[in-house]
Amino acid sequence: MSRDIAVVAFVQTKHTAEDAGLTEPELLAPVIAEIKERTGIDRFGFTCSGSCDYLEGKPFAFVSALDPVGAWPPISESHVEMDAAWALYEAYVRLLHDDIDTALVYGFGKSSQTDVRKVMTFQLDPYYLAPLGPDQVSLAALQARAYLERAGAKEDDLRAVAARSRAAGRENPYALHLEDPDPSAGYEVAPLRPYDVAPITDGAAAIVLAAGDKARELCERPAWITGIDHRADPHSPGARDLSRSESARIAGERAGAAGVEVAELHAQFSHEELILREALKLGEDVLVNPSGGALSANPVMAAGLIRIGEAAARIHDGSAGKVLGHASSGPCLQQNLVCVMEGEPRG
Amino acid sequence: MPSSPNHVLEFPGGYTRSVGPVIGRFLTELRDGRLMGVRTAGGRVLVPPTEYDPATGEAVTDEWVEVGPSGTVQTWSWVAHPRPEHPLDRPFAWALIKPDGADTALLHALDMGVHEAGAKPPRQLKTGLRVRPKWRAERSGHISDIECFRPEVTMITAPTRQEYTLGAGRALGRFLEGIAEGKILGHRCPVCDSVIVPMKGMCARDGVPTTEEVEVADTGTVTTFAVNNIPDPRAPEVPFVSAYILLDGADIPMLALVAGIPADQVRIGMRVKAAWRPREEWGPTMANIKWFEPIDEPDVPFERIKDYV
Numbered sequence: 001m002s003r004d005i006a007v008v009a010f011v012q013t014k015h016t017a018e019d020a021g022l023t024e025p026e027l028l029a030p031v032i033a034e035i036k037e038r039t040g041i042d043r044f045g046f047t048c049s050g051s052c053d054y055l056e057g058k059p060f061a062f063v064s065a066l067d068p069v070g071a072w073p074p075i076s077e078s079h080v081e082m083d084a085a086w087a088l089y090e091a092y093v094r095l096l097h098d099d100i101d102t103a104l105v106y107g108f109g110k111s112s113q114t115d116v117r118k119v120m121t122f123q124l125d126p127y128y129l130a131p132l133g134p135d136q137v138s139l140a141a142l143q144a145r146a147y148l149e150r151a152g153a154k155e156d157d158l159r160a161v162a163a164r165s166r167a168a169g170r171e172n173p174y175a176l177h178l179e180d181p182d183p184s185a186g187y188e189v190a191p192l193r194p195y196d197v198a199p200i201t202d203g204a205a206a207i208v209l210a211a212g213d214k215a216r217e218l219c220e221r222p223a224w225i226t227g228i229d230h231r232a233d234p235h236s237p238g239a240r241d242l243s244r245s246e247s248a249r250i251a252g253e254r255a256g257a258a259g260v261e262v263a264e265l266h267a268q269f270s271h272e273e274l275i276l277r278e279a280l281k282l283g284e285d286v287l288v289n290p291s292g293g294a295l296s297a298n299p300v301m302a303a304g305l306i307r308i309g310e311a312a313a314r315i316h317d318g319s320a321g322k323v324l325g326h327a328s329s330g331p332c333l334q335q336n337l338v339c340v341m342e343g344e345p346r347g
Numbered sequence: 348m349p350s351s352p353n354h355v356l357e358f359p360g361g362y363t364r365s366v367g368p369v370i371g372r373f374l375t376e377l378r379d380g381r382l383m384g385v386r387t388a389g390g391r392v393l394v395p396p397t398e399y400d401p402a403t404g405e406a407v408t409d410e411w412v413e414v415g416p417s418g419t420v421q422t423w424s425w426v427a428h429p430r431p432e433h434p435l436d437r438p439f440a441w442a443l444i445k446p447d448g449a450d451t452a453l454l455h456a457l458d459m460g461v462h463e464a465g466a467k468p469p470r471q472l473k474t475g476l477r478v479r480p481k482w483r484a485e486r487s488g489h490i491s492d493i494e495c496f497r498p499e500v501t502m503i504t505a506p507t508r509q510e511y512t513l514g515a516g517r518a519l520g521r522f523l524e525g526i527a528e529g530k531i532l533g534h535r536c537p538v539c540d541s542v543i544v545p546m547k548g549m550c551a552r553d554g555v556p557t558t559e560e561v562e563v564a565d566t567g568t569v570t571t572f573a574v575n576n577i578p579d580p581r582a583p584e585v586p587f588v589s590a591y592i593l594l595d596g597a598d599i600p601m602l603a604l605v606a607g608i609p610a611d612q613v614r615i616g617m618r619v620k621a622a623w624r625p626r627e628e629w630g631p632t633m634a635n636i637k638w639f640e641p642i643d644e645p646d647v648p649f650e651r652i653k654d655y656v
Contacts, residue, residue: 057356114352118432126362127370128395129454131490133432138441141424142454149422149474189441190425190468234401238443238452239393242422 004345005095006215006222008208010309010316011035012174015203015297019112024056028108028204029068035104035206039218042070044208045100047077048091050084050107051301054119065108076100083107084205085266085304085327085337091209092228101214107302108204116200116300124331125235136331137197137269141189143242143332144271148191150243151274155191158270159183162195165273165289169296176201176297195295196270203299205306223312223323223341227255230337237332248279248326248336255338260324262287262314264307268294272333276326280338290314304328308339315343369398372411378488382480384449386410394449395490401451415446417499420476423457425468434495438462440472444496455480456495471498515631518548523631525562529623533597535559541598563596565621567639568647570600570656574610583638586610592619592639593655600655607640615656616646 011034013027020027036042047069053061062079071077078094080086084107091103120136147153162181169175181195188194208218215222231247231254233240240246257263257280265280265288267273273288273295282288289295291310294303304327311325322342329335366374369385373396376383385396385407392412393400400407421443429436434456443452457478459469477499486492515523518534522545525532534546534557541550542561549556572590579587581604588610591600605613607622619639629635 054356057354118430121432126364127366127374128490132434132454132456133430134441134454135430135432138424138426142422142441142443145424145474146422186465187425187427187467190427192424236395236397236401236451236454238395238421238445238454239397239401242443 002346003096003098003211004215004224005092005209005211006219006224006345007308007312007315007341008210008215008219008222009035009039010205010207010312011038012205012302012306012309013203013299014174015176015201015299017176017199017201019110019202023064024051024061024108024110024204025064025067027110027202028065028106028206031204031206032068032104032106035208039102039208041102041208041218043075044102044104045076046091046094046103047075048079048087048094048103048105050080050082050087050105050305051109052081052119054122055109055111055114055116055300057114065106069104082329083266083301083304083327085308085325085339086230086329088207088209088305088308088339089228089230089337092225095209095211101211102218103209104206105209105305106204106206107305109300109302110202111200111298111300112202120331128236137189137192139237139331140197140269140272141192142237143275144191144196144269146242147271147275151278153274155193157274158191158196159193161267161270161273162295165270165293165295166195168290169292172292172296174297175292178296192269192271198268198294198298198303199296201297201299201303203297203302205299205302205309207305207309207312219316221316221318221343223315224343224345225339226342226346227257227340228338229254230335232330232335233333235330235334242332243275245275245279245333245336248276248328248333248338251336251338252280252324255324255340257281257324257338257340260286260322260340261320262290262311263324264289264291264293264311264326266294266304266307266327268298268303268328270295272328275333276336280324280326304337308341311339312341315341318343367398369396369407372396374488374490374492376411377490377492378486380482380486381413382415382446384412384414384446386412391450392448393451394446395453412448414448415480417477417479418444418446418449418453418496420457420474420478421445421452422474423472425472427465427467434491438464438466439495440468442478442496444478455490455493458495458497477501518546520631521560522546523633526633526635527629527631529626529629529635531563531565531594531621533561533563535561542596543599544594544597544601561596563594565594565623565636566642567592567594567597567601567619568652569605569613569615569617569619570652571615572605572613574613581634582606588613590619590639591656593652598655603636604638605640606638614646616649616652618642618644618647
């Protein structure tokens with residue numbers, strides 16, 4: 001099955017480190033309004049969203065997020081309880097069916113309403129892991145140690161990632177503008193220091209996918225998806241080599257990551273970028289996270305989709321010919337999605 | 348994170364889950380104080396066991412293997428400020444622990460003893476550390492039947508003490524009499540002419556008795572020194588410097604502390620002077636001199652002290 005599908009529009013909020021006093025639908029509404037205006041489309045062939053009900057603490061919380069979309073008469077709609085990058089994957093697959101031309105994808109998350117580090121404990125195996133209460137940062141720190149010891153990298157290498165990400169983030173009007181890392185900062189959970197951990201962020205983002213001529217009609221320079229793949233490692237952190245990301249490696253190879261000029265990596269911790277660069281075989285010549293990445297703004301459930309949007313924007317503005325957007329999910333980079341986009345379709 | 352929530356999600360009493368035959372067997376053995384793994388078709392032993400081989404997705408065999416209880420730390424993170432949901436309320440490590448005989452690792456808390464909140468990772472905490480479970484007395488078939496892991500015993504401390512009554516002896520006794528009066532005394536050797544401070548009543552070089560008493564100055568020159576990082580009750584702070592000091596008029600350097608200068612600025616050839624305690628505190632003891640301090644004189648060229656080093 002083959003059909004040329006492209007990212008034709010990308011919109012995100014100006015992300016905030018604190019609760020801006022908006023509900024999730026209120027956070028999302030301007031983003032949906034803007035992407036409808038920009039594409040001139042009010043009704044999409046398919047709509048798919050990514051969010052996490054645990055962030056709000058209400059079952060089916062994602063349903064109310066349809067209000068700003070407008071779902072009457074009934075629309076064709078779906079939702080994933082994951083980062084919206086996986087909603088984009090579902091929309092991509094839906095478009096391959098050839099009977100629709102456009103899809104709206106969005107993700108949103110307010111981290112400010114609860115303790116996200118603890119929310120992430122709910123995603124763990126309920127028999128062996130969750131009952132011990134390991135939080136997200138404690139688990140990430142296990143992976144950081146495994147990587148540092150295997151690769152011979154130093155904590156300074158982690159700080160360099162944070163420093164570069166924050167400097168880039170300060171140039172990005174949508175990211176949080178964070179100070180340079182303070183080298184005297186103590187450990188959050190050793191070996192990770194506060195700047196190695198993505199900031200608590202509220203925000204939302206939306207992407208419109210379109211196929212074939214519809215994409216050319218909606219966008220001067222569509223970001224054609226020439227490869228997209230997602231893979232998962234075993235869930236138990238003790239059943240795999242934490243110092244590497246085998247799932248990212250396979251997803252990258254299958255999506256055709258070789259030769260990208262820009263990579264937007266969904267690294268929520270400094271060491272994750274180093275692991276992902278290695279797994280995706282990104283050389284020194286690849287521009288990584290020019291947006292500042294998740295270390296500069298991490299609206300959960302949207303941050304992975306934003307990586308695809310930021311990468312696509314480099315195609316839209318003509319500054320790159322081949323780019324990569326990456327999203328991750330689960331503890332310690334358990335699951336990885338790689339989306340490769342180019343200025344020309346596969347042909 | 349809200350400091351006082353206005354909305355709470357909870358299953359009062361906890362959410363009930365069935366565990367199935369594989370996890371159930373593991374938890375049942377755990378309740379009996381045994382750590383068991385299950386063998387995969389490929390021969391690997393999974394701990395904690397799953398119904399499937401994570402490498403292939405195939406069902407595991409029904410062969411069970413007792414593992415551990417000792418294991419090896421594969422990786423760790425250090426929690427200096429435990430959270431309320433953490434298993435320990437004082438700083439501890441999370442660790443992936445591979446029990447002896449297993450091919451996969453188990454996540455658990457690792458208790459490294461008593462550390463104050465905010466403590467840095469203890470030095471003995473390393474990948475490769477050998478650890479063992481600490482079992483709860485009352486077990487229910489739950490992963491927390493193991494309260495935590497603890498390092499294997501590799502060291503003990505044995506109380507050691509013996510009491511003595513020591514005398515200074517004749518020559519040193521005389522030396523300390525001098526010290527009690529603020530004087531530093533030595534003997535001149537009748538053979539080699541060296542002035543020995545403190546005197547021993549004999550010249551160790553010539554093997555002859557010495558009796559000629561000489562008073563030397565309380566100023567001198569550092570001939571060599573060491574920077575000490577282990578605290579000592581006599582030293583003002585760590586690091587401190589112990590040095591050989593060749594007192595003016597003496598031919599044998601004397602071991603003393605050097606203070607009043609950062610440790611990394613002490614040098615061979617530096618001129619120093621004794622810092623005496625207040626006179627009313629003097630007794631027949633070297634403690635009368637707290638340490639030696641630098642004085643404002645040019646360093647002595649190495650050439651002139653090389654024979655005393």
